[in-house]
Amino acid sequence: MARAVTTRRKIATTVLAWAIGLLIFFPIFWTILTSFKTEAQAINNPPLFWGFDFTLENYAVVQERSDYMRFLWNSVIIAGGSTILGILVAVPAAWSMAFVPSRRTKDILLWMLSTKMLPAVGVLYPISLIFVEFNLLDTRGGLILVLMLINLPIIVWMLYTYFREIPAEILEAARMDGATLKAEILYVLTPMAIPGIASTLLLNFILAWNEAFWTLNLTAASAAPLTAFIASYSSPEGLFFAKLSAASTMAIAPILILGWFSQKQLVRGLTFGAVK
Amino acid sequence: MGRITLDKVRKAFGDVEVIPPLDLTIEDGEFVVFVGPSGCGKSTLLRLIAGLEDVSDGQIRIDGKDATAVPPAKRGLAMVFQSYALYPHMSVRKNIAFPLRMAGLDKAEQDRRVAAAAEVLNLTDYLDRRPGQLSGGQRQRVAIGRAIVREPAAFLFDEPLSNLDAALRVGMRLEISELHKRLKTTMIYVTHDQVEAMTMADKIVVLRAGHIEQVGSPLDLYRAPRNLFVAGFIGSPKMNLIGGAVAAGHDATTIGIRPEHISVSAEAGDWKGIVGLSEHLGSDTFFHVTCEGIDGPLTVRVGGEVALDYGQTVWLSPDPAQIHRFDQNGLRIA
Amino acid sequence: MATQHARSAARVMMAPAVILLLGWMLVPLTMTLWFSFTRYLPMRGDSIERGLDWVGFENYVRFIGSSSFWPSVQATLLIVGGVLVITVILGVLLAILLDQPFWGQGIVRILVIAPFFVMPTVSALVWKNMMMDPVNGMLAHLWRFLGMTPVSWLSDASVQSIILIVSWQWLPFATLILLTAIQSLDREQLEAAEMDGAPVMARFWHIVLPHLGRAITIVVLIQTIFLLSIFAEIFVTTGGSFGTRTLTYLIFQRVVDSQNIGLGSAGGVYAIILANIVAIFLMRIVGKNLDR
Numbered sequence A: 001m002a003r004a005v006t007t008r009r010k011i012a013t014t015v016l017a018w019a020i021g022l023l024i025f026f027p028i029f030w031t032i033l034t035s036f037k038t039e040a041q042a043i044n045n046p047p048l049f050w051g052f053d054f055t056l057e058n059y060a061v062v063q064e065r066s067d068y069m070r071f072l073w074n075s076v077i078i079a080g081g082s083t084i085l086g087i088l089v090a091v092p093a094a095w096s097m098a099f100v101p102s103r104r105t106k107d108i109l110l111w112m113l114s115t116k117m118l119p120a121v122g123v124l125y126p127i128s129l130i131f132v133e134f135n136l137l138d139t140r141g142g143l144i145l146v147l148m149l150i151n152l153p154i155i156v157w158m159l160y161t162y163f164r165e166i167p168a169e170i171l172e173a174a175r176m177d178g179a180t181l182k183a184e185i186l187y188v189l190t191p192m193a194i195p196g197i198a199s200t201l202l203l204n205f206i207l208a209w210n211e212a213f214w215t216l217n218l219t220a221a222s223a224a225p226l227t228a229f230i231a232s233y234s235s236p237e238g239l240f241f242a243k244l245s246a247a248s249t250m251a252i253a254p255i256l257i258l259g260w261f262s263q264k265q266l267v268r269g270l271t272f273g274a275v276k
Numbered sequence B: 001m002g003r004i005t006l007d008k009v010r011k012a013f014g015d016v017e018v019i020p021p022l023d024l025t026i027e028d029g030e031f032v033v034f035v036g037p038s039g040c041g042k043s044t045l046l047r048l049i050a051g052l053e054d055v056s057d058g059q060i061r062i063d064g065k066d067a068t069a070v071p072p073a074k075r076g077l078a079m080v081f082q083s084y085a086l087y088p089h090m091s092v093r094k095n096i097a098f099p100l101r102m103a104g105l106d107k108a109e110q111d112r113r114v115a116a117a118a119e120v121l122n123l124t125d126y127l128d129r130r131p132g133q134l135s136g137g138q139r140q141r142v143a144i145g146r147a148i149v150r151e152p153a154a155f156l157f158d159e160p161l162s163n164l165d166a167a168l169r170v171g172m173r174l175e176i177s178e179l180h181k182r183l184k185t186t187m188i189y190v191t192h193d194q195v196e197a198m199t200m201a202d203k204i205v206v207l208r209a210g211h212i213e214q215v216g217s218p219l220d221l222y223r224a225p226r227n228l229f230v231a232g233f234i235g236s237p238k239m240n241l242i243g244g245a246v247a248a249g250h251d252a253t254t255i256g257i258r259p260e261h262i263s264v265s266a267e268a269g270d271w272k273g274i275v276g277l278s279e280h281l282g283s284d285t286f287f288h289v290t291c292e293g294i295d296g297p298l299t300v301r302v303g304g305e306v307a308l309d310y311g312q313t314v315w316l317s318p319d320p321a322q323i324h325r326f327d328q329n330g331l332r333i334a
Numbered sequence C: 001m002a003t004q005h006a007r008s009a010a011r012v013m014m015a016p017a018v019i020l021l022l023g024w025m026l027v028p029l030t031m032t033l034w035f036s037f038t039r040y041l042p043m044r045g046d047s048i049e050r051g052l053d054w055v056g057f058e059n060y061v062r063f064i065g066s067s068s069f070w071p072s073v074q075a076t077l078l079i080v081g082g083v084l085v086i087t088v089i090l091g092v093l094l095a096i097l098l099d100q101p102f103w104g105q106g107i108v109r110i111l112v113i114a115p116f117f118v119m120p121t122v123s124a125l126v127w128k129n130m131m132m133d134p135v136n137g138m139l140a141h142l143w144r145f146l147g148m149t150p151v152s153w154l155s156d157a158s159v160q161s162i163i164l165i166v167s168w169q170w171l172p173f174a175t176l177i178l179l180t181a182i183q184s185l186d187r188e189q190l191e192a193a194e195m196d197g198a199p200v201m202a203r204f205w206h207i208v209l210p211h212l213g214r215a216i217t218i219v220v221l222i223q224t225i226f227l228l229s230i231f232a233e234i235f236v237t238t239g240g241s242f243g244t245r246t247l248t249y250l251i252f253q254r255v256v257d258s259q260n261i262g263l264g265s266a267g268g269v270y271a272i273i274l275a276n277i278v279a280i281f282l283m284r285i286v287g288k289n290l291d292r
Helices: A007-034 A057-066 A068-099 A105-116 A120-133 A140-164 A168-176 A181-210 A226-234 A241-261 A263-270 B042-050 B092-102 B107-120 B136-148 B166-183 B194-200 B218-223 B228-233 B244-248 C004-036 C058-065 C069-099 C105-117 C120-131 C138-145 C158-183 C187-195 C200-228 C232-237 C247-257 C261-291
Strands: B004-013 B016-026 B031-035 B057-062 B077-080 B154-158 B186-191 B203-208 B211-216 B240-242 B254-257 B262-265 B271-280 B284-291 B298-303 B313-318 B324-326
Touching: A007 A241, A007 C069, A007 C105, A007 C120, A007 C158, A057 A068, A057 A241, A068 A105, A068 A140, A068 A181, A068 A226, A068 A241, A068 C004, A105 A140, A105 C004, A105 C261, A120 A140, A120 C004, A120 C247, A120 C261, A140 A181, A140 A263, A140 C004, A168 A181, A168 B077, A181 A241, A181 A263, A226 A241, A226 C120, A226 C232, A241 A263, A241 C105, A241 C120, A263 C105, A263 C158, B004 B042, B016 B042, B016 B057, B016 B211, B031 B042, B031 B194, B042 B077, B042 B154, B042 B186, B077 B136, B092 B107, B092 B136, B107 B136, B136 B166, B166 B186, B166 B194, B186 B194, B194 B218, B203 B218, B203 B228, B211 B218, B211 B228, B228 B240, B228 B254, B228 B324, B240 B244, B240 B298, B244 B254, B262 B298, B284 B313, C004 C261, C058 C069, C058 C261, C069 C105, C069 C158, C069 C200, C069 C247, C105 C158, C120 C138, C120 C158, C120 C232, C158 C200, C158 C232, C187 C200, C200 C261, C247 C261
Parallel strands: B031 B186, B031 B203, B077 B154, B154 B186
Antiparallel strands: B004 B016, B004 B057, B203 B211, B240 B254, B254 B324, B262 B313, B271 B284, B271 B313, B284 B298
C-alpha cells in the first residue's frame, strides 16, 4: 500500500519535477511564444518573455508565401492514407495470428519486425529507381505506399498484442450462445477490438506524420508534406525567427495534441509489446 | 430433454492421446460431475460435449441424435466458463439477452426472460451495470443467467467456482444445486475439488489421464471405491492407505481405512502409536498418529473437541467392517 | 483447437501483409546487393538498361578504404553512444522522479513527453536557430548573461550539439518506457527490502535497477536501431560537415550527392549488416516475450 508522503518531501519533488519538465519543454514553449512576435522582437536582446506586441501576422505570411495549407494537406493525406491502408492490411493478418496461431506465427512476427530494422539509406537508390520507373516520384500515392510499408510491422504487432488480450473463452462463449461467425465478429470481437485499433491508428498516424527520411528524399514540390516544408526553412534566405516559429508551431501543434492521447500506446507500440 | 451419450469418443492433439476411447451416458435431468486432478482430461471432455473441440473418433449423441459434427451454436447446450467469459462491452442485461438475440427472439420475449432470470439470480438491481463493475459472485451469477435464459438441453459448467473465495464458493454451490432442483435440466459440472463433487452430484465420474476410473453416486464412491486412485481421491481427509504386513494380515496388498473409521483409546487397541500434530476444527479433531509397523502417520478423525498431547502414546482400532482391501493391481477386492 | 477450415482462412488473411513486406524487403535489398558489386555512375551514363560492369568487392574495399569512412564510423559511434548514455541515465532518474507523488503529475508528464512528438526537421531547426544560433539563440543570450562569449555550437561543438538535439528528442521515449517499467515494480518487494534494512541507495541498486534491466536493454536496442539511421537532424543542421558525417549520412552523400551508386550500395550493405547485429539481440528479447 502507498504510504503517506510528508508534505515537505512532496513540495520538494513538485518543484524539482516542474523545473525539469519546463526545461525540457522550453524549446517548444519558446518556439510557440516567438511565433506571436514581430521579427524584430523575435531577435531582441535580451529575449522577450513578455511585453511584446502579440501578432498573428507570421501565420498569415507563412500561409500566403508558401501555401502552407497545401503541405498540411499533403501531410494529412500521406499520414492518414498510409495508416488506414496499413490497418486494412494488418487487421486480418493480426487477427489470424492471434486467434489461429500456428507453429510459424512467432517466426512470421519476428521476421516482420526484422524488416522494420532495415536501414532506409541502404535501399534509398533502388526505391528511387522503382519510383522513377512507376512514375511515383513526388506523388502522394508513392509516399502512402512507402510509409505504409515501413509502419506495417508496427501496426501488425500492436494489433496482435491487443487481439491476443481478448480471451478465447469469450469467443467460445459467443459460440455456445448460438452466435454465427458473422455475429461473433460483429457483436463480440469488433467492439472489443476497437480500442486497440484506435490506439494503433493514432500512434501510426503520428509516426507517419513525423517520418523524415523518405518524405525528404522522395518528394519535390507537389507531394511534399510538412517535414519537407520545414526543412526548406533551413536555407539562409528563409531564415526569419518569427516566421520559422509560426511554421514550426503549425507543423507540430496537431501532432502534439494527438500525441498526448497516445502516451500509453506509445510504449506498447514502440517496444513491440515487450514493455507494457 | 437432455440425454447425452458418448460412444467410443476419443480425442488426440497431434500424436498425444488425451482421451482414449470412452463410453458414457448422462441421463436426462442428471447432475453429473467430472472430477479428477488437473490434466486428467475432464475439461477436454466437457469441451468435446460442447463442440468447442473436434472429436477425433467416436460419436456424441444428444437426445439420440448424432451431434458429433454439429457446431456448438446448434447443439442447444449452455456453458458457464471458469473465467465467466462475460462480454465486457455489454451491460448485464445485454449479456444475459445475448443468446436470445442470437436465437432471433422478439424484444418483448427477450425482456421477459431476462427479467425472470434476473429475479431468480438476484441481479435485478444490476441489469444496467457492466461486468467490470460487479463482484466475482455477481459475475458468476450473470454467467449462469446467460446460460439459463435460453432453456438449454443441458448446462455445462467448467470449474465455475474456482475463481471465488471460500465463503462465496459454499454459497454458490448451494445456489447451483438449488437451480438444478428447480429446473431439473441435465447439468455437467467439471471440478478438481472432490468436496464440490460429493456435495452436488447425482453421479460422479472420476477421471485420470483421460480414463474413467469409476462412475457412481457420491456415496457409492465413498463406500466402495473401485481402486486405490478413487479411494485416495474421494473423501476428506484422505483415506489412510496401509501396505506391508498389516495389509497381508487382511489378505490384501494394501488396505484402506478412512480417518472417521478409526477409534482412539488411551489404554488398549490394535495399533500402538504416538500422537503428532493435532488439528482442532471445533466440530472435529484430526490427529496424525505414527504407529509401529506402519509407514507414515495415520490420520484419525474424532468428533468434537478432544485433547491429546503431542508425543502421547495411544492405541488405534479400525472398524473391521470399514476396511477396504486392494490387490497388487490396486483394484478393490470384493 | 482451430479447425482445418480456420487454418486455411488464416493463411489467406495473412497473405497480403506477408507478400507486401516480403516484396518491400527482397526487391530493394537484392538491387542494393547487385549494385554494390558493380560500377554504377549514372552521371557518366551507366544504367541498368545498358548493363553494369561487375567489379566484385572493389566497392566494399573502396568504401572502407576511403578517408571519410573511419571518421564517419567514429561520428556514428560518438553520436549513438552519447545519446544512449544521456537518455538512459537521465531517463532512469527522470522516471524515478516522475514516479514519486507530486502536484501536477499529469501536466509534467505531458511536458516531458512532448519533444518526442516534434517532427525531426522541426526540432533540428528550432534547436539550430532558436536555441543554438550564436547571435540570437537562447543559449547565446544565456552565455552573455553569465558573462561568457557565445559559442558557435553547430560548427565549434558540432557533435556535442547533435547529441544534445537527438537526446532531447529521445529522452521522452526512454523516460516513458522506464516509467512504465518502474510502475510495474511490486511495491511489496521494496517494502520487504526496507524491512530487511536496506537503505534507499541499496534498494535502488539491488531492486529497482535489476527490475529495470530488461526495459533498459529494450530502450538501448530500439534506440540504437533508430539512432543508427538518424538523418533529418544532420541534414537540416550541419549537412554532414564539422565531423557530423555519420555512416548513414556518408552513404546518403555517396548515393545522392556524388551519384556513386555502386559505392553507396556497398556502404548500404555494411549499414544493413550493422543494423542486423543489433536487431538479433532485440528480436531475441522480444521473441522470449512472445512465448510467455
